[in-house]
Amino acid sequence: MGRNGNIVSMAVVRRLPRYQRYLSELLKNDIRRISSRELSERMGVTASQIRQDLNCFGGFGQQGYGYNVEDLYNAITAILGLDKSYNTIIVGAGNLGQAIAGYTNFEKSGFTLRALFDVNPKLIGLSIRDIEILDVDSLPDFLHENKVDIGIMCIPRRTAQQVADILTDNGVRAIWNFSMTDLNVPDNIIVESVHLSDSLYTISYRLNEDELFKKIEKERHRN
């Protein structure tokens, strides 16, 4: 099975980081046990959804009065592969690339940024958090000399496929794609594309939902 076909459905996988975030908040607030009902209310999913999701990974016993927060947090952290470390690079050191380079939380979770790359001579040679911005021409050589797991692409659409080819031809296993375009990559390469507009459009939807359903109701009555 190619990497594009997951064992567990992506709908489930996409809920796991949220579970992990909520559990980490609970731990910070020194909450050690939580009932499945309370957990589900906080996360906005049903208790049975949480149970089903966890069952995909063998399940986690609710001992009588709920979940042990720390155990569940540790289990989900391991499921997400966050007990391991990853080397990353950022291609495109513009505003977005620099913003992502600045997120020290990613480092804390095991994602170590090794270098940034850009075409802009004004950026090449500068550093973000002591990590140098290199000439993108040196990208293939860099990838030969350094094991890089994840390439973070913060470049415009028109050069995206070319950079993706360089990354995947030189041992990068996954691409975090902010280039707002789809990429053609071999089956064994993981691509996670971020479309910020998807998130923005849920806002315009919600700003209009009441009005939308008034209109739908009206048309229903007319027919």
Add this chain to the structure above:
Amino acid sequence: MGRNGNIVSMAVVRRLPRYQRYLSELLKNDIRRISSRELSERMGVTASQIRQDLNCFGGFGQQGYGYNVEDLYNAITAILGLDKSYNTIIVGAGNLGQAIAGYTNFEKSGFTLRALFDVNPKLIGLSIRDIEILDVDSLPDFLHENKVDIGIMCIPRRTAQQVADILTDNGVRAIWNFSMTDLNVPDNIIVESVHLSDSLYTISYRLNEDELFKKIEKERHRN
């Protein structure tokens, strides 16, 4: 019902922008009709899922051999409220704020950026695409004088709640929150928080999935 309780579940709403993106690609490639099977294969969801999702909004007839791409695109665009226009501001004109200000695609979809705000005197007075960066102290006055629908928060965690209060006290109806923290807002305010780590962690998950399931299988055999 408060704004936090949607009429249609957010799981459905979150699929709509993706449908709209794919349909817009089809239109660009001059594809006028598509069978529900082909549409579902391209989008990676089942045909019945698409049908169910559309049924939440009254449904869209598949006339014999599938969907009319343009009609469906226009319908989903309207459902997402993208046939209307919105005034936005960005609070926090650092790298991320500037990156978002630079996305002209949001403008094309009806989201007009009116101003950016920052505390940094080096940024105040500069412009991005002719849109000025103003002193954050002038934010309440600006909101009294200008109708702003959506506040985009690109500021650190520690000032996030304070800024959210200013926005919601002064007529802003929705917050697009990049501050990596949860916000307390009145029930009628829409908050869409972007947690980029959620997306990154699906990559580390997928990099480890095969190994994870080998381990789960082994433990199953042991028990």
